Amino acid sequence: MTILMYVSKKNFDTQKAERFFKERRIAVQMVDLKKHKLGERELQNLAKGKLDGLIDREDRKVKEHPACYYDRESMLLPAVLEAPWLLRSPIVRNGGKVTVGYCPDVWETWLKE
Numbered sequence: 001m002t003i004l005m006y007v008s009k010k011n012f013d014t015q016k017a018e019r020f021f022k023e024r025r026i027a028v029q030m031v032d033l034k035k036h037k038l039g040e041r042e043l044q045n046l047a048k049g050k051l052d053g054l055i056d057r058e059d060r061k062v063k064e065h066p067a068c069y070y071d072r073e074s075m076l077l078p079a080v081l082e083a084p085w086l087l088r089s090p091i092v093r094n095g096g097k098v099t100v101g102y103c104p105d106v107w108e109t110w111l112k113e
Contacts, residue, residue, distance in 0.1 A: 001026060001110070006046070006091040008033040013102040014090045020104055024111065033084035040081060046091055046098050051076050054100055056088040 003021055005028050007014050021028045038046070047054050051073050056062050067079035067086055080086050092099045094110050 001094065003028045004031065004093040005029070006031045006033055006038070006087070006093070007089045008085045008087050009089050011089055016102050017090045017092060020102075020107060026111070033087065037081065037084055040077065043077065043080060046093065048098065051080065054080070054087050054091065056086065062086050 003026055005014075005017060005021075007030060018028065018030075043051070052071075055068065055076070057068055062068050062085075065079070065083065065086060067076060067083070070076045070079065088100050090101070092103070092107070094107075097106075097110065099106050
């Protein structure tokens with residue numbers, strides 16, 4: 001099992017997620033969104049048609065960006081592709097399964113499969 005973790009900022013949830021997988025000796029591949037921007041198709045796959053749920057609307061810096069107040073996917077997509085720091089962090093992917101934020105209960109079920 002290889003976990004892919006997309007991070008745009010080093011926050012407590014990202015650190016806790018890293019620790020979770022490290023303690024269980026699970027290989028994690030980190031993708032820094034500041035260096036490697038997501039493609040449109042990959043972003044849509046992560047969002048599973050619900051891009052709005054990936055936006056970090058509690059972050060002070062994100063609240064200053066106009067995209068925080070967009071309500072249509074057609075407006076959000078280009079904004080997120082241009083500024084990946086708008087995304088909540090971490091986004092953890094295990095094959096086709098995706099979680100956003102710190103979700104140890106879900107990750108435990110992945111380990112049991």
